[in-house]
Amino acid sequence: MTSYLAPAKINLSLRVQNKVREDGYHNVDILMAPIDLYDQLDFHNSRTTTLLCETPGVPTDESNLVFKAIREFEKAYGRKAKQRITLTKRIPHGAGLGGGSSDAAITLQAVNEILGTNYDLAELSTMAAQLGSDVPYFLTPTICRCQGRGEIVTPVPELAGWSSPFVLLKPAFGVSTPSAYKGLTCSRRLKGVSYGPQKVDNITLINELERPVFAKFPILAHMKHWLLEQPGTRAALMSGSGSTLFALTETPEQARDIATRALQELDPTLFTHCGIVNPQAKTE
Ligand code: C5P
Numbered sequence: 001m002t003s004y005l006a007p008a009k010i011n012l013s014l015r016v017q018n019k020v021r022e023d024g025y026h027n028v029d030i031l032m033a034p035i036d037l038y039d040q041l042d043f044h045n046s047r048t049t050t051l052l053c054e055t056p057g058v059p060t061d062e063s064n065l066v067f068k069a070i071r072e073f074e075k076a077y078g079r080k081a082k083q084r085i086t087l088t089k090r091i092p093h094g095a096g097l098g099g100g101s102s103d104a105a106i107t108l109q110a111v112n113e114i115l116g117t118n119y120d121l122a123e124l125s126t127m128a129a130q131l132g133s134d135v136p137y138f139l140t141p142t143i144c145r146c147q148g149r150g151e152i153v154t155p156v157p158e159l160a161g162w163s164s165p166f167v168l169l170k171p172a173f174g175v176s177t178p179s180a181y182k183g184l185t186c187s188r189r190l191k192g193v194s195y196g197p198q199k200v201d202n203i204t205l206i207n208e209l210e211r212p213v214f215a216k217f218p219i220l221a222h223m224k225h226w227l228l229e230q231p232g233t234r235a236a237l238m239s240g241s242g243s244t245l246f247a248l249t250e251t252p253e254q255a256r257d258i259a260t261r262a263l264q265e266l267d268p269t270l271f272t273h274c275g276i277v278n279p280q281a282k283t284e
Contacts, residue, residue: 004110005038006102007141008091009134010166010239010246010277014207018184025133025149026181031156031203032134034141035166036275039091039103041066043110046084055089065100065131069107072127076119081111092271094174096240098138104131105138125153134240143278162201163281164234167255169223169262170244170271175213180241183212190214193221194228198235200248205235213242220245226266230258248277 013031020026049070051060061067070081085107091099108124111117119127121139128135133150143159146152189195189211198205214221220242227236227247232254236247249255252274259272 002043002110002114004041004043004106006041006091006099006106006138007034008037008039008097008099008102009034009137009141010097010168010244011207011237012143012203012205012277014209014240016181016184016208020185021149023149026184027148028133028146028150030146030150031143032137032146033143033159033277034279035097035168035277036279037091037097037168037273039099039106040088041103041106041110042086042088043114044084044086045114046082049081049083049085051085051087053087053089055087057093058087058089060087065104065135066107068131069104069127069135070111072130073108073111076123076127077115077117081115083111083114092170092174092244094176095170095244095271096175096238096242097168097170097244098134098240101132101134102138102141104128104135109139125151142280159203159278161281162203163276163278164200164248165250165252165255166246166248166275166277167227167258167262168239168244168246168271168273169227169259169266171219171223171267172269172271173217173243175217175242177241179216180209180213183216184209187212187215190218190221193225198237200234205237205248207238207240209241210238213238217243223262223266226262227258230254230261232258252276 129151255274
């Protein structure tokens with residue numbers, strides 16, 4: 001058996017052009033950062049490919065991105081990959097944390113290693129882009145700028161050593177990514193809600209999907225403002241298309257205190273996670 005960890009991401013910045021491209025996507029300019037929240041994937045050689053996952057609501061058939069990654073890999077390989085894969089989900093679904101995309105990217109990397117096919121990053125990236133706009137990012141999960149529809153990934157060396165404590169809050173409901181993008185054309189800003197850029201160190205945090213998503217789910221705007229008021233919060237933002245909100249804090253203790261208070265003051269059913277953004281930060 002070979003085990004792999006698939007990290008989640010947060011979007012430190014997400015800018016999006018309102019105009020829809022001919023292929024139905026939007027051009028984006030994203031600053032993506034990995035966090036220390038992981039799904040686990042265990043691979044065993046087998047006679048056929050099967051996927052096991054005990055988390056309720058996660059499909060284990062061909063509709064799962066892990067399965068789609070295997071099929072995409074097999075197209076290039078010209079043979080069957082034949083893996084029994086056990087997926088342990090810790091990254092919530094519909095959260096804007098990239099869980100499914102990360103699982104798919106790690107699957108491509110895993111079968112490439114296990115089968116000794118030696119596809120290089122560019123070849124894996126081409127397969128990954130077929131699976132979803134965020135999937136290529138997870139082949140190099142350091143702090144990266146993602147452009148085009150998200151598939152053009154460039155590491156940001158100036159931020160390789162940057163890290164920060166953070167807390168995540170995710171309500172029980174998720175947000176569908178297509179509906180978030182669709183809302184760009186018709187949604188308005190909510191009165192009194194701050195959408196503007198926030199500065200932490202030399203990073204400008206902003207998420208232009210907050211406008212359509214907050215218009216549909218005003219509770220998320222309320223949660224963002226609550227986070228902004230907490231002691232120790234340096235910035236608070238929605239991640240991706242939501243429904244996760246995150247705050248960067250000065251210390252890990254402040255992040256833990258915010259998570260505890262959120263469960264008491266906002267909603268006892270929230271998913272919370274405290275950790276480090278860019279956990280592999282190379283400190284010189
Ligand atoms: O690429 P992915 O499958 O993750 O995208 C899901 C949906 O999100 C797309 O079908 C599209 O509606 C929307 N999207 C977009 N522009 C992007 C990324 C996603 O409009 N850059």
